[in-house]
Amino acid sequence: MEDDFKSALALLGGGAVILAGLSGFAYWLFKLFSEKWLTAKFNERLEAYKHQQIKELEEFRFKISGLLDRTTKLYQREFEVLPEAWSKLVIAHATVESVVSALQQHPDLAQMNPNQLEEFIQKSSLNQWQKDELRSSPSKTKYYQTASNWVRMWDAQELCRDYFVYERRNGIFIRNEIKDAFNAISRLMNDALLEYKFELQFGDTDYRNTLERWAERRKFSKQSKQLLDDVEKIVQQRLWDSQDAFAPSP
Numbered sequence: 001m002e003d004d005f006k007s008a009l010a011l012l013g014g015g016a017v018i019l020a021g022l023s024g025f026a027y028w029l030f031k032l033f034s035e036k037w038l039t040a041k042f043n044e045r046l047e048a049y050k051h052q053q054i055k056e057l058e059e060f061r062f063k064i065s066g067l068l069d070r071t072t073k074l075y076q077r078e079f080e081v082l083p084e085a086w087s088k089l090v091i092a093h094a095t096v097e098s099v100v101s102a103l104q105q106h107p108d109l110a111q112m113n114p115n116q117l118e119e120f121i122q123k124s125s126l127n128q129w130q131k132d133e134l135r136s137s138p139s140k141t142k143y144y145q146t147a148s149n150w151v152r153m154w155d156a157q158e159l160c161r162d163y164f165v166y167e168r169r170n171g172i173f174i175r176n177e178i179k180d181a182f183n184a185i186s187r188l189m190n191d192a193l194l195e196y197k198f199e200l201q202f203g204d205t206d207y208r209n210t211l212e213r214w215a216e217r218r219k220f221s222k223q224s225k226q227l228l229d230d231v232e233k234i235v236q237q238r239l240w241d242s243q244d245a246f247a248p249s250p
Helices: 002-100 114-123 128-136 140-173 176-205 215-245
Strands: none
Touching: 002 140, 002 176, 002 215, 114 128, 128 140, 140 176, 176 215
């Protein structure tokens, strides 16, 4: 009986050992596969995260590249437009200043001999029909003064128009503060020229007194030159800033 009991205990002990071994093996298998599963999941999520980061980085680089490309093109266009607009404005201003000036000099055609007169008429800027009328006019000097004033006024008007059209076409590439300064000078030119044109057309029949008739021209004379000097500095600074922005680093 006692031997049977001992045998049973031995059997139970062996079973326990086997059971413990099986449990340990099962735990080892569970731990092994769990670690592999967790590692696989971690790597999977890590790769997905890396892929998302790379995608976002590429999108960011694309946006930055597009922004830089657009900025570069805008700077380049501004660098082309601004000097041209300035040039047209300066030429128009100088022409208007000469045309509307109170100090006008005209040649005395009465002092010319026939050959001199004909050569002068041929080289003048008058239209052909005006040249023909000048040849037959009894008051050649007066006719020439009036006709040449109209021609010069038309030329100045065309230059002002040339600037205006260019600015309207390309003003989107010019900064507002510069464009506003340009247009302030343009308005002074146009007002002075319009007043001068009115003077040519109606002369002394205008009801206004002399000071009133010259109001816009005096305003142009007093304000436009200083404005032009101020704008020149602004334009120069802007152009140099644009150049420095894209200059290679030292």
